[in-house]
Amino acid sequence: xxTKPERADRGVTLxxxxxxxxxxxxxxxxxxxxxxxxxxxxxxxxxAVAERHSYVVSPEASGLxxxxxxxxxxxxxxxxxxxxxxxxxxxxxxxxxxxxxxVVYCVRTPEDQHSFFERLPARRKVDGLLVLALPLSPHEKxxxxxxxxxxxxxxxxxxxxPYVSIxxxxxxxxxxxxxxxxxxxxxxxxxxxxxxxxxxxIELRSLAYTRSLEAAGIELEEDLFVRVxxxxxxxxxxxxxxxxLREPPTAVFIHSDDLAYGALRVLRRAGLEVPxxxxxxxxxxxxxxELLDLTTVRQDARLQGRLAAETLLAMLADEPYQRARLxxxxxxxxxxxxxxxx
Amino acid sequence: xxTKPERADRGVTLxxxxxxxxxxxxxxxxxxxxxxxxxxxxxxxxxAVAERHSYVVSPEASGLxxxxxxxxxxxxxxxxxxxxxxxxxxxxxxxxxxxxxxVVYCVRTPEDQHSFFERLPARRKVDGLLVLALPLSPHEKxxxxxxxxxxxxxxxxxxxxPYVSIxxxxxxxxxxxxxxxxxxxxxxxxxxxxxxxxxxxIELRSLAYTRSLEAAGIELEEDLFVRVxxxxxxxxxxxxxxxxLREPPTAVFIHSDDLAYGALRVLRRAGLEVPxxxxxxxxxxxxxxELLDLTTVRQDARLQGRLAAETLLAMLADEPYQRARLxxxxxxxxxxxxxxxx
Numbered sequence: 100x101x102t103k104p105e106r107a108d109r110g111v112t113l114x115x116x117x118x119x120x121x122x123x124x125x126x127x128x129x130x131x132x133x134x135x136x137x138x139x140x141x142x143x144x145x146x147a148v149a150e151r152h153s154y155v156v157s158p159e160a161s162g163l164x165x166x167x168x169x170x171x172x173x174x175x176x177x178x179x180x181x182x183x184x185x186x187x188x189x190x191x192x193x194x195x196x197x198x199x200x201x202v203v204y205c206v207r208t209p210e211d212q213h214s215f216f217e218r219l220p221a222r223r224k225v226d227g228l229l230v231l232a233l234p235l236s237p238h239e240k241x242x243x244x245x246x247x248x249x250x251x252x253x254x255x256x257x258x259x260x261p262y263v264s265i266x267x268x269x270x271x272x273x274x275x276x277x278x279x280x281x282x283x284x285x286x287x288x289x290x291x292x293x294x295x296x297x298x299x300x301i302e303l304r305s306l307a308y309t310r311s312l313e314a315a316g317i318e319l320e321e322d323l324f325v326r327v328x329x330x331x332x333x334x335x336x337x338x339x340x341x342x343x344l345r346e347p348p349t350a351v352f353i354h355s356d357d358l359a360y361g362a363l364r365v366l367r368r369a370g371l372e373v374p375x376x377x378x379x380x381x382x383x384x385x386x387x388x389e390l391l392d393l394t395t396v397r398q399d400a401r402l403q404g405r406l407a408a409e410t411l412l413a414m415l416a417d418e419p420y421q422r423a424r425l426x427x428x429x430x431x432x433x434x435x436x437x438x439x440x441x
Numbered sequence: 442x443x444t445k446p447e448r449a450d451r452g453v454t455l456x457x458x459x460x461x462x463x464x465x466x467x468x469x470x471x472x473x474x475x476x477x478x479x480x481x482x483x484x485x486x487x488x489a490v491a492e493r494h495s496y497v498v499s500p501e502a503s504g505l506x507x508x509x510x511x512x513x514x515x516x517x518x519x520x521x522x523x524x525x526x527x528x529x530x531x532x533x534x535x536x537x538x539x540x541x542x543x544v545v546y547c548v549r550t551p552e553d554q555h556s557f558f559e560r561l562p563a564r565r566k567v568d569g570l571l572v573l574a575l576p577l578s579p580h581e582k583x584x585x586x587x588x589x590x591x592x593x594x595x596x597x598x599x600x601x602x603p604y605v606s607i608x609x610x611x612x613x614x615x616x617x618x619x620x621x622x623x624x625x626x627x628x629x630x631x632x633x634x635x636x637x638x639x640x641x642x643i644e645l646r647s648l649a650y651t652r653s654l655e656a657a658g659i660e661l662e663e664d665l666f667v668r669v670x671x672x673x674x675x676x677x678x679x680x681x682x683x684x685x686l687r688e689p690p691t692a693v694f695i696h697s698d699d700l701a702y703g704a705l706r707v708l709r710r711a712g713l714e715v716p717x718x719x720x721x722x723x724x725x726x727x728x729x730x731e732l733l734d735l736t737t738v739r740q741d742a743r744l745q746g747r748l749a750a751e752t753l754l755a756m757l758a759d760e761p762y763q764r765a766r767l768x769x770x771x772x773x774x775x776x777x778x779x780x781x782x783x
Contacts, residue, residue: 150587169566170544178530179728181521188520191547200566202512202542205533224511224542331732364732386521387729390673390706 120148170200171411172225174215176233176293178205180330180357181385186231186253186404193408199226206233216242227411229253230260231404234293249414253407254400256423261414263407263424265398270428271307271352273396274380277430278350279315281438283378286312287323287348289337291358294328304354304382323348327358334358338365349377349439356383359393363435374437384431392434402426462490509568512542513753516557517573518635520547522672522699523727528573528595528746535750541568548575558584569753571595572602573746576635591756595749596742598765603756605749605766607740612770613649613694615738616722619772620692621657623780625720628654629665629690631679633700636670646696646724665690669700676700680707691719691781698725701735705777716779726773734776744768 117127122141130137130145137145171194177183191201202225206212216239227249235243240258243250252262278286288308305324312319325340327333334353341347342365353359359381366373373379384397406424413420459469464483472479472487479487513536519525533543544567548554558581569591577585582600585592594604620628630650647666654661667682669675676695683689684707695701701723708715715721726739748766755762 178520178533179523179526181523181526184521184523184526187545188547191520191545192549195547195553200544200546202544203529203533204542205530205537207534211537331728360729360732386673387702390702390733 116145116149116152120145167226168224169198170202170225171408172202172204172228173231174204174206174228174233175231176206178203181387182254182355182383182400183231185386185400186407189401189404190229190231190253190408193405193412197412212239219243219246223248227251227415229407229411230255230257233257249411251407251411251414254403261410261420261422263403263410263426265403265428266425267303268307268310270382270396270398271304272311273428273430274352274382275307275311277380277394277432277436278352278378279311281350281378281436283348283350283439284315284317285323285346285348285350285439286317287325287341287351289334289341289351289353289358289362290324290326291329291333291354292326308352329358331357331361331364334361335365336361338362342366342369342371347377350436351377351379353379353381356381356385356388356393356395359395360387360391363391363393373435375440378436378439380436382428388431389433394433394436395431396428397431398428399426458487458491458494462487510566511540512544512567513750514544514546514567514570515573516546516548516570516575518548518575520545523729524596524697524725524742525573527728527742528749531743531746532571532573532595532750535747535754539754554581561585561588569593569757571749571753572597572599575599591753593749593753593756596745603752603762603764605745605752605768607745607770608767609645610649610652612724612738612740613646614653615770615772616694616724617649617653619722619736619774619778620694620720621653623692623720623778625690625692625781626657626659627665627688627690627692627781628659629667629683629693631676631683631693631695631700631704632666632668633671633675633696634668650694671700673699673703673706676703677707678703680704684708684711684713689719692778693719693721695721695723698723698727698730698735698737701737702729702733705733705735715777717782720778720781722778724770730773731775736775736778737773738770739773740770741768 113127113131114124117124120127122130122145126137126141127145130142131149173187173190175183175187178187187203194201204215206215219242223246225248228243230250230252232254234255235257250260252260255264256262275286288305290302290305308324309319322344323341325337327337334357337358338361341351351362353362359379362379363373366377371377380394380396382396382398384395388395403426406426410420410424455469455473456466459466462469464472464487468479468483469487472484473491515529515532517525517529520529529545536543546557548557561584567590570585572592572594574596576597577599592602594602597606598604617628630647632644632647650666651661664686665683667679669679676699679695679700680703683693693704695704701721704721705715708719713719722736722738724738724740726737730737745768748768752762752766
């Protein structure tokens, strides 16, 4: 179809290549695989012969002898959300720099996730797995352990795997302190839950909300805390619920930027001005937040992806690594927050 | 590290599994790989024995016998840009539904791309390759053909590979006709080029710009056509150049949404109001465009990804497929365009 079969000498074996290049089979093998211990000149000679015959090393065959697949899996719920996409792009970059391929396993639904873990033991297709912001159940961890591959959790802690994450409680405190310092007292929170997750151990961002209010001597009002599904639609729903209150809040702390985008849309459609009528802050600093002038607490998705990939590489190389790494967050004040008008 | 080695019986071979299950080696192999010709009961029995011993099929070994890797590569310049991320998420979904793994090759720079193609013939790691919005040079196509795998171009036509794309000339016409119908005569274009691409065959969007002006009897002004690198920063630069003109345009057609976001930011900072001071239209309808109230011409990244993956699957299965598929685009009028004020 897209190929030119007449160019490929299908019958040629590595032994033929070695003979024609005048080297041993072992040397030819090392030259083709890029292993050390072969001179550059020999490598060039062997590869030139191989190329003349369109000979390609079967990665299956060479993988068997290496005892590794040369691949790392990334298990995630999303690819297209900015945070996930940025972390994935960075992970791929780190792994590619180390000659490893990135295989993406995107489990969108509980059914996808179930099926992924049920089919796991039948195949050992990767040397390691990065679990990207996805909580695993004890049963899923058991299945994963059967695989006997290195596992690192990125952007979230799960089971007892080494992990790279932010301190969600600290990020939440930074957001709440900003609103409190501006003088807000009537502060709401739109919290997000993953509707597909069986469990997420601790809700540190909402814990920061209640603790900050407590520390400021402000009584918690049940109506001001709403919990919605992930995503812009969830944020929109949360804001609609807050605007339906007899007395809406003057400020809202939103779980993450993509929810805040949905909330901002509802505010605009309701004819309300940000920050005059309501201050809005969230956590992430996704690429669009600067354009939308959204005050947020910045976390670095790329850094988390990079450190998680590097941790996995250290595990695979039997080098020392940190079991827990927290990446910093910081307040990014923009135009969506101000002192309350009333 | 994360494993429980005592659970895995490392010495167990497929022959042991076959013996314990009371079946032939060939039957055990077929049962483990899910091939046809084995009863469900036998498959269950063999797999139960295998699971008891934590025996896993080496995909390398089974791949050799199948003559396929079970993997499809996606070659792309970006992961984190919305258009690419959405197409990739859909591609992964289609392939996973067919039991195939997705390997991502992200070539960020000309050096990455060069290195990818130079190392190509040494490894045949995938059964097929989806080239995502990436123009290939004749030399790169030659290298790719050596691999002898099926190739499909998604979101852009390259070499003579089967492709799925939009009609860029038609999308450009839809955008320009909208501005012309609103009464604009002084229309600029911010065109985008991939600074890393050696060549992109035909600039159909800019061709639509000049053709539409011609058809409307409007003389082309050189100053009103600016060409910038991809991305929001490029769009910002383009708008800065247009605002520096003695007489800026009343409307601008921008190559794609992410550039338009940068242009909108410059307009806001310059204290200009959209659409009163300038109408803005682009092409894409990325997820953020609704929130930003950006008039745009919608193309469906997910549909292009899906159709490209399905085309590749048909090629691999030796089934008929369309060599060229164009997906529709349509005008999405929002608040960033209006009749000129002056």
